[in-house]
Amino acid sequence: MSVILPPALKKGDTIGIVCPAGYMDAAKAETCIKTLTKWGYQVKAGITLGGSSQTYFSGSDAERLQDLQQMLDDDHIKAVLCGRGGYGTGRIIDQVNFKKFRKNPKWIIGYSDITILHNHIYRNFGIAGLHAPMAAAFNDNGYKNRYVRSLRQALSGEKARYSVVRSVYNRTGTATGPLIGGNLSLLVNAIGTRSDIQTNGAILFIEDIGEQKYNIDRMLYQMKRSGKLSRLAGMIFGGFTDLQDTTRPFGTSLQELLWDKVKEYGYPVCFDFPVSHDSENYALKVGGNYRLTVGKKVLLEEL
Numbered sequence: 001m002s003v004i005l006p007p008a009l010k011k012g013d014t015i016g017i018v019c020p021a022g023y024m025d026a027a028k029a030e031t032c033i034k035t036l037t038k039w040g041y042q043v044k045a046g047i048t049l050g051g052s053s054q055t056y057f058s059g060s061d062a063e064r065l066q067d068l069q070q071m072l073d074d075d076h077i078k079a080v081l082c083g084r085g086g087y088g089t090g091r092i093i094d095q096v097n098f099k100k101f102r103k104n105p106k107w108i109i110g111y112s113d114i115t116i117l118h119n120h121i122y123r124n125f126g127i128a129g130l131h132a133p134m135a136a137a138f139n140d141n142g143y144k145n146r147y148v149r150s151l152r153q154a155l156s157g158e159k160a161r162y163s164v165v166r167s168v169y170n171r172t173g174t175a176t177g178p179l180i181g182g183n184l185s186l187l188v189n190a191i192g193t194r195s196d197i198q199t200n201g202a203i204l205f206i207e208d209i210g211e212q213k214y215n216i217d218r219m220l221y222q223m224k225r226s227g228k229l230s231r232l233a234g235m236i237f238g239g240f241t242d243l244q245d246t247t248r249p250f251g252t253s254l255q256e257l258l259w260d261k262v263k264e265y266g267y268p269v270c271f272d273f274p275v276s277h278d279s280e281n282y283a284l285k286v287g288g289n290y291r292l293t294v295g296k297k298v299l300l301e302e303l
Contacts, residue, residue, distance in 0.1 A: 002126060003122070003126055003178060003287040003289065004125075004127045004128065005285065006079075006106050006107045006128065007078075007157075008155065008156055008157025009078050009155045009156065011041070012041070013079070014076055014077050015036055015041050015042070015044070015077070015078065015079045015080070016044045016045075016046060016071040017032075017033070017043060017044070017046060017080075017081050017082075018046040018048050018049065018064075018067050018068050018082060018083065019046070019048040019049055020048070020058070020064050020082060020088060020089045020092065021057070021082075021085055021086040021087055021114075022056060022085065022086020022087060023057060023058045023086075024135065024136070026050025027050075028083075028135065028139065029083055029135040029136075031142075031143060032081075032135040032136075032137075032139075032143075033045070033135075035143040035148075036081075039152055044077065046067040047063065047067050048063060048064055048067040048083075049083050051063065056086070057088050058088075061088075061092050064088060064092055065092040065096065068080070068092070068096060069096060069097060072098070072101045072106075073097075073100045073101070075104060078106055079107040079108075079155060080107070080108045081109045081135065082108070082109060082114050082117075082135075083136075084112075084136060085110060085111060085113035085114055085134065086112070086113055087113055089113045089114060089116050090113075090116050090189065090190075093116055093195060098121070098124075101121075101127075102125050102127070107129070107155065108121065108130065109129075109130045110130075110131070110132070111131050111132065111133075111182060111183065111275075112134075112182075112183050112277065113183070113186065114129075114131075114134075114182075115181075115182030115183040115187065116186050116195050117129065118182060118286040118287075119180065119197050119286065120194065120195035122197075123194070123195065123196065123197060123198060124194060126287070128285045128286055128287035129285070129286045130154055130155075130284075130286070131181075131182055131275070131285075132150070132154065132281070132282075132283035132284070133147055133151050133283070142279060146282075147274065147279060147280060150283040154283040159302040160282070160283065160284070160285070160290075160300070160302040161300075161301045161302070162282050163297060163299050164272070164273055164274060164299075164300070165298070166296065166297060166298055167271035169255045169259060169272075170298065171267075171294065172295050173266075173267060173294055174268060174291065174292065174293050175203050175233040175234030175268050175291070175292045176203075176303070177203050177234070178201075178203070178288065179202070179203045179284055179285065179287070179288055179290040179300075180197050180199065180202045180203070180204055180205075180287065181205035181206050182205070182207070182286065183208055184208040184211075184219050185208055185211070185219060187206065187223070187228075188219045191222065191223075191228075199227075199229070199231065200231040200232075201232075201233050202232060203232070203233050203234040203235070203236065203290055203292050204228070204229075204235055204236065205235075205236035205237075205273065205275055206236070206237060207239050207240065207275050207277065208240050208241075209241040209242055209276075211243065211244060212245065213243065213245050213252075213254065213257060216240065216243075216254075217250070217257055220261045221261070224261055229261060230265060233267055233292075234267050234270070234292040234294075235262050235270070236270045236273045236300070237258050237272070238272075238273050238274070238275035239272070239274070239275065239276025239277065240254055241276055241277040241278050242277075258271070268293075268294040269294065270294050273298075285302065288302055289302070289303045291303055
């Protein structure tokens with residue numbers, strides 16, 4: 001599939017902020033909005049940012065769907081930044097109308113629960129999404145770090161070139177192909193749906209948060225049994241934040257657990273790449289064409 005990259009943003013363009021899943025206090029997006037303005041953009045907040053819902057969600061399914069739909073359809077909105085992830089995008093994804101979006105693609109920005117939105121759009125329409133820091137990442141001086149800056153660079157059209165620390169667990173080699181992936185639990189949850197990813201010939205990246213070791217093991221076996229790991233061009237393991245273990249230990253390290261699922265294949269494997277639920281979270285274009293080089297140094301370059 002040939003990928004469509006949404007156009008780069010120009011100064012004066014408008015970025016919309018929505019929360020298609022979990023609730024976010026509007027105050028937690030203030031630093032993000034101020035920073036985007038300093039970068040030269042205008043910002044339009046949707047009704048779901050600080051929405052009136054008293055539940056886990058930022059609004060009812062209908063409200064979240066309406067807010068996202070309006071941002072996708074508005075020609076004046078040039079990119080859509082998700083305030084946070086959480087859970088809820090999968091409840092509305094099949095009701096979103098992408099007709100206008102397909103004619104005028106724009107960057108959709110986010111990670112975690114937004115994984116399903118990125119991969120749904122790429123699989124069905126060949127349009128890339130931006131797996132990148134969301135609104136809360138700008139807080140506590142986060143707007144100054146290299147990971148939030150990588151979002152700015154991606155929006156401006158600059159091609160990514162990330163050099164990362166080598167891990168002793170890596171398998172050397174070079175891979176070229178579309179970069180796909182995101183949150184492991186969302187990727188597994190999408191198997192068998194219209195949002196399922198096609199992995200053959202791709203560079204796959206995964207990360208997760210708050211999972212038990214045994215559940216990561218189980219999800220990776222589901223990926224393997226469904227054929228998602230056997231014909232990759234390359235594999236990138238990101239961060240597994242707040243990793244949990246049972247009282248009676250699972251029995252292996254995280255690295256051993258991950259390696260066990262890919263050791264029989266010959267493609268290059270990168271461990272500990274800075275893509276995660278933590279502050280270390282580089283902007284990655286889901287569906288973009290990249291080259292992964294794993295050797296004495298590790299490079300991920302957008303082509």
